[in-house]
Amino acid sequence: MKILHRFFAFFIITTIGFSQSKPKESFSIENGVSEQLAQFRKKQISDVQYELSFEIPNKKNEDINSGLTVNLNLSDLSKPLVFDFKEKSQNIKSVSANGKNIAIIHENGHIVIPAENLILGKNAISIFFIAGNLSLNRNDDFLYTLLVPDRASTLFPCFDQPDIKATYKLSLSVPKDWTVLAGADVKEKVEKGDFTSYTFGESDKMSTYLFSFVAGKFKSVTEKPGLEMTMLYRENNEEKIKISTDTIFNLHQQSLDFLEKYTNYKFPFQKLDFASIPVFQYGGMEHVGAIQYRESTLFLDNSATDSEKLNRAKLIAHETSHMWFGDLVTMKWFNDVWMKEVFANFMADKIMNPIFPKINHNLQFFSTHYASAYAEDRSLGTHPIRQHLANLKDAGSLYGAMIYNKAPIMMRQLEASMGKEAFQKGIQKYIQKYANDNADWNNLVEILDAETPLDMKKWSEVWVNKSGRTIFSDKIEYDTKNKIKKFEIFQKAEDKSNNVWPQIFQIGLVYSNEVKVLTANIIDKSLILKEAIGLKKPLTIIYNYNGFGYGVFPLDGNNLNVISTLKDEVARASAYSNLYENTLIGNISPEKAFDCFFKGIQTEENELVLRIVSNNLNTIYWRFFTEKQQNKVQKQLEDILYSRLQANLSANIKKTLFGLFSSIAYSDSAKAKLYQIWNKEVVIQNLKLNEDDFTNMAMNLAIFKHEKADEILEKTRTTITNPDKKKRFEFLLPSLSKDESVRNAFIESLKDDANREKEAWVSVGLANVNHPLRQESAQKYIRFSLDLVEEIQRTGDIFFPKDWLDNTVGRYSSKYAFDEVQRFLKENPNFSPILKRKLFMATDLLYKAQNIKKETE
Numbered sequence: 050m051k052i053l054h055r056f057f058a059f060f061i062i063t064t065i066g067f068s069q070s071k072p073k074e075s076f077s078i079e080n081g082v083s084e085q086l087a088q089f090r091k092k093q094i095s096d097v098q099y100e101l102s103f104e105i106p107n108k109k110n111e112d113i114n115s116g117l118t119v120n121l122n123l124s125d126l127s128k129p130l131v132f133d134f135k136e137k138s139q140n141i142k143s144v145s146a147n148g149k150n151i152a153i154i155h156e157n158g159h160i161v162i163p164a165e166n167l168i169l170g171k172n173a174i175s176i177f178f179i180a181g182n183l184s185l186n187r188n189d190d191f192l193y194t195l196l197v198p199d200r201a202s203t204l205f206p207c208f209d210q211p212d213i214k215a216t217y218k219l220s221l222s223v224p225k226d227w228t229v230l231a232g233a234d235v236k237e238k239v240e241k242g243d244f245t246s247y248t249f250g251e252s253d254k255m256s257t258y259l260f261s262f263v264a265g266k267f268k269s270v271t272e273k274p275g276l277e278m279t280m281l282y283r284e285n286n287e288e289k290i291k292i293s294t295d296t297i298f299n300l301h302q303q304s305l306d307f308l309e310k311y312t313n314y315k316f317p318f319q320k321l322d323f324a325s326i327p328v329f330q331y332g333g334m335e336h337v338g339a340i341q342y343r344e345s346t347l348f349l350d351n352s353a354t355d356s357e358k359l360n361r362a363k364l365i366a367h368e369t370s371h372m373w374f375g376d377l378v379t380m381k382w383f384n385d386v387w388m389k390e391v392f393a394n395f396m397a398d399k400i401m402n403p404i405f406p407k408i409n410h411n412l413q414f415f416s417t418h419y420a421s422a423y424a425e426d427r428s429l430g431t432h433p434i435r436q437h438l439a440n441l442k443d444a445g446s447l448y449g450a451m452i453y454n455k456a457p458i459m460m461r462q463l464e465a466s467m468g469k470e471a472f473q474k475g476i477q478k479y480i481q482k483y484a485n486d487n488a489d490w491n492n493l494v495e496i497l498d499a500e501t502p503l504d505m506k507k508w509s510e511v512w513v514n515k516s517g518r519t520i521f522s523d524k525i526e527y528d529t530k531n532k533i534k535k536f537e538i539f540q541k542a543e544d545k546s547n548n549v550w551p552q553i554f555q556i557g558l559v560y561s562n563e564v565k566v567l568t569a570n571i572i573d574k575s576l577i578l579k580e581a582i583g584l585k586k587p588l589t590i591i592y593n594y595n596g597f598g599y600g601v602f603p604l605d606g607n608n609l610n611v612i613s614t615l616k617d618e619v620a621r622a623s624a625y626s627n628l629y630e631n632t633l634i635g636n637i638s639p640e641k642a643f644d645c646f647f648k649g650i651q652t653e654e655n656e657l658v659l660r661i662v663s664n665n666l667n668t669i670y671w672r673f674f675t676e677k678q679q680n681k682v683q684k685q686l687e688d689i690l691y692s693r694l695q696a697n698l699s700a701n702i703k704k705t706l707f708g709l710f711s712s713i714a715y716s717d718s719a720k721a722k723l724y725q726i727w728n729k730e731v732v733i734q735n736l737k738l739n740e741d742d743f744t745n746m747a748m749n750l751a752i753f754k755h756e757k758a759d760e761i762l763e764k765t766r767t768t769i770t771n772p773d774k775k776k777r778f779e780f781l782l783p784s785l786s787k788d789e790s791v792r793n794a795f796i797e798s799l800k801d802d803a804n805r806e807k808e809a810w811v812s813v814g815l816a817n818v819n820h821p822l823r824q825e826s827a828q829k830y831i832r833f834s835l836d837l838v839e840e841i842q843r844t845g846d847i848f849f850p851k852d853w854l855d856n857t858v859g860r861y862s863s864k865y866a867f868d869e870v871q872r873f874l875k876e877n878p879n880f881s882p883i884l885k886r887k888l889f890m891a892t893d894l895l896y897k898a899q900n901i902k903k904e905t906e
Contacts, residue, residue, distance in 0.1 A: 080157045081442025082133060082199065087210045087382065093125040094208060097215035098251075101205060103180055104222040105264055107243070109187040113180040117205055120173050130162040130174070133202035133209040136181040141206075145175045160206050176206050183844070186328075186806075191227075191265020191283070193326055193341060195334060198383050198444035198847065201257035209257045210441060212381045212487040217252040223264045230281050230324050231262040232338035253318045253337055254485055256379050261336035263324040270294060274302035276316065282325035282344065285771055286740075289348040297347055300362050300404070304369035307400045313477045317377045317484065321369070327773035328807050330846045332364045335371030335393070342368070343809075344773075345741070352737035354701040356656055359413065362404055366397035378480060381487040383444035387434050388490060390448075391456035392476075394418075398457065409657075412619045414461070415596035416657040419626055420664070422454035422599075423518070427543065427633065429896070430889030431516040434459065435490060445847035446883040449890070451516075458599050459512045463497075465553050465597065466508070471500040508551060517544040519600035520634070527586050536581035540574060540600065543634075549574055554598030557620055558587035559611060564620075566594055591615065596623040601630045606637050609645040613652045622658045625649060629665040632673075633897050639673040643682070650709065651689060656701040663709045670713065671821050672862045672894050673901045687719040694733050703736045711746060715753040715822060724755060740769065744778060751785040752820050758787055777810050784814035789826050792818050796830050800837065802844045808852065815856035824861060831858050831869045838884055851887045859891035862898035870895070 078086065100118040123130065134141070135158040144153050146166040154161040162174060184200040186193050194204060202209040219231050225245045229235070232255065237248040252260075267281035278298055284290055301323070305316055323340040325347050333342045346361055374396065375389030398414050425431055434456050436447055464472040475497040483492065490513065498505040519540040526535040542548040551572040558565040558581070565587070567580045589611050592602030596619045604627055605611075612624040625646070632642040646666035653659040670679060670686075690710040694703055714723040725731040726738075727746040747765040751758040762785060769775040783795035796818060798804045805811050815834075819827050834857035842850045858866055870892055874880065889896075 078131060078157055078159050078161070079440070081440040082210050083440050084382070084438075086131060087212070087441070089125075089128065090131065090208055090210065091212050093123060093128070093130070094121055094213055095124065096120075096122045097208065097213060098218070099205075099207065099215055099260075100218045102220040102222075103262075104244075105192070105224070105227075107224050109189060109192070113182075113185070114177075115180045115205060116175070116177050118173060118175045119207075120171070123167055123169060123172055126164040126167055126169060129164050130167055130172075132160040132162070132174075132176075132206040133158060133199075134160050134178070134181075134206040135183075135203045136178075140179040140181065142177040142179070143175075147172055147174075158202065178206065180204055188265070188328070191263070191267065191326075193263040193265075193324065193329075194261045195330065195341070195846065196260060197258040197334060198386065198447075199258070199441040201260060207257050211256040211258065211379050211383060214254045214256055214379070214485070214487075216254050217249075217260055219249040219252070219262060220246065221249075221262060221264060222246045226266060227264050228267045228269055228281055229262065229264045230267075230279070230322055230339050232260065232336065233319060250319075255337045255376060259335070259337045259376055261334075261339050261341065263326070263339065263341065267324065272298040274298045276302065276305060276321055278302075278320070279322045280325060281323075282348070283327055283773060284325065284344055284348045286348065286350065289350045292350060293348045297361075297365070300365040301369055303404055304366045304397075304400050307366075307403070308370060308373055308396065311396070311399070311473065311476075312373050312480045314373065314377075314480050314484065316372065318372060321372070323368075327771075328777075328809065330808050331848065333368040335368045335375055337372075337376050340368045350739050352700075352704075352739040352742070354656060354704045355408070356660065356701065356705075359401065359405060359408065363397045363401060363417070366400040366404075367393045370396035370400070373480060377485060378483040379487050381489045382438060383441060383447060384436055384438040385489045386444065386447055387452040387456050388488075388493070390452045391434075391460050394453060394457040395460045409618055409655075411596060412622055412655070412657050414457070415619060415622050415626075416661060418454040418457050419596070419599075420661070421450040422458060423626075423630060424893065425450040425890045426455060426516065426518050427630070428890045428893035430886035430893075431544075432886060433514050433516045435513045443883060445842070446850075446887070448847045449851065449887075455599075461597070462512070462552050462599070463508070466503055466551070467497065467501040472497070475500040511548050511550055515546075515548050517542055517546065517548060519543065519548075519550050521592065521598075521600055521602045523590075523603045531586045533581045533584050533586065536578040538569060538571060538576045538578060540571060543601070550599065552598055552600075554592070554596075555594040556581075557591040557594035557615075557617075558584060559589045559591060559615075560585065560587055564591075564594075564615070564617070569598075591620055591624050593623045593627060594620045596620075601634060602627050604628060604631045604636065606631075606641060609637075609641065610648065612645060613649050618655045618658055621653070621655075622661050625658065625661050625665065629668075632669070633894075633901075635900060639669050639901055640678070643669050643674070647682075647686065647689075650706065651693065654698070654702055656699075656705055659702060659705045663705055667709060667712060668894070672898055675902060683713065683716060684718075687714055687716060691719075691722060694736060698735070700735050700737050703733070707733075707736055707738075711749050714749070720750065720753050720755050723753075724750060724757070724761075727761065740771075740774075744769065744774075748781070748785055748817065751787070752817060752822060754787060754822075758785075777807070780807065780810045781814050781817065784817040792823075792827070793830075796827075796833065802840070805841070805845065805849075808845060808849045812849075812852045812856050815853070816860065819857055819860040821860070824863065824866075828861070828863070828865055828869075831861070831866055832873060834858060835870070835873045835888075838888070839881060842881070842884060850884060851891060854888055854891035858888075858895070862895055862902065864899065867892075867895055867899055 098120045102116045104114045138155040141153050141155055144151055146162055151166050181203040183203040184196055199209050201207050221229055222244050225243055229247050231249050232252040233250040235247050236250045239246045267283055269281050271279040309315055318337055320338045325342050325344040327344045329343040346364055370393040374392035380386055380388055402410050434451050479493050479496050494505045494509055520543050522539045524537045528534045553570045556567045556569055589605045589608040615621045628642055631637045646662050649662035653662055690706055693706050744765055747761050750761050766778055769778055783791050786792055841853045
């Protein structure tokens, strides 16, 4: 068998057409899947069916022997048939086309089948190979595939682009004590010695990134809250299992019921099963028939706050929404990956309304999306919601807050502008038209445009195709009787462009005994608010009163104390957020902002608003205060927090306040209090803590250099009852060590990609090493982390490059760190533009700190 392998960047294959009179044509193939290749294959290939088999051995370092037969129709033989397989050539054992063995041609991550071995119409290609490990997530006693966005081709040869949908027939051979889950039901189970062979039925049609299987030592439970569903899980805490299991199934069913009604389209797939995975990289992944979740999000105990319960419900609603938005109707190309994510988030927000009727869902929407969207959109690395994508190998770079958080804000503005009924009608038409097919943003715009007088193309041009946000200002004139004579609002793009964002939001005029709420619908660079003319001069004005607007709004810095007195909780949340954003652009001093947030933690009794206040206070304290400023306020801050913990407050409020206390309790007196809580010498009434909370306390005490740190860590290690969580903690121990050389060795070990397999663990470890109290010793590794980021992108999953940067250089606010970034960029003029954007996003607060901090560090 001959393996043809060349190492240049691309190659030219000259093919012989089906007809001998047909002229020869050239076809270039590059790494990844280019738009050119994808577009040609979409025309060339149809009716694809994959028959796959994988033999999973007992040991994770042993090869997985695999087989593939692809049945497909070909309508064009002017160019060869190109499979994607981003693995070593020696992993390919044999290739046959229509029953005949052929030479193996493997170049630049592609297997090439020459046209001379193919026929017009039906073809069958068989390939025997060793499966790639990159996306198999192999652990000692379980594994799971995660193939988004272009990772299917790291596992098996395929056409790894979203608009070539196919069905799958899967066979798995696994150790006999393992359980399996895939996109179709098991049709046959045969025991063969120490292994069991499972044959699955033919799956529904799906894109390659949605194919999946899970195998390993899992427990299984099946319930029928409506649709029969099965869950695999590894959680061993009986309390969590008892409290959570029924809720998990019911949340899936409630989501299904809502989505069927909203879309007017029945659940479109054979089944809705799911697996709970302890080391899962993301919150969840919407594989057809076999959703995967991070286990810690699903299984909660009695200490869970309302926010944690809401986050679980939203995650389940998000992944279930994908069954319609992403799985049933899929983007044509990954430049529109944001469409599936915006609808999943947008629908999840809607699904929460009937499930949590007591929750203020406008507040929940605001607290979920705005801070994250602003964090990236105000940075030098911002980009439009919809981005250009020349090659699928870069698709992972498209993910981030613009997709997950700004896009839902955009969609809510669109719904408000169109009207809810017209918007829903358009979505129903969209689902109906493109079911089991692919669509892009322009296809949706065309449908929505027919449902509204709004100029959809013009509207979407700035919201979808442009980056950035607006900075609002105002000009208010009063007459001799102190009544409003003129009220004008202006908007100017933060990036100095001419972009104008049409949007609707409320303005609250605050008086001594009432708040007069006005609606602003600004579609140009300025708006005269006629509704305000003749009203008395207010004590202060709260912009974006209902949290619908997007941008930085005017703020009365002399009346910040009013914020905590506002009765409307959305208005408080929006005002606190606006205060923080005004601080970052230099309109408000960090001291003034801190004082306002400090008052907020003493008075706020809404958990979601308190989280905003707490997070903003924490950021100002650690990122924008000098050590001198920190020392000035720390004692009062920790005393007030500890005192609030003794008050008669709800469990949700206490848990949030305790999180803040635990993060700043590094003085001797505060450490002593934190240790007593960790050691269960002190029990705070109505503060519900679980094993994870005690683990986090132990880590903080180690970072804070408690005198018994070693004893605390060892006791924590021995008392963790979940074996998966114990492995995580043992991985993190070097990052918590009081010995700088041990921490250094931990960082150095991450050069080996095998030590970066558990990406969520790595992120926590990096955060431990780069904690503000340790940065003097850790800053020498800033350049190390920057030099490694291109390899991180190559070997890691889609969110890991940003997480890596966030938890290394992104943790700093010092002049030293800023200079290191500048030096790196200067010495690497060809640094990936994609990664440069991620770097600018991760270092946004570092950049802003250079202007905000009063003293040079």
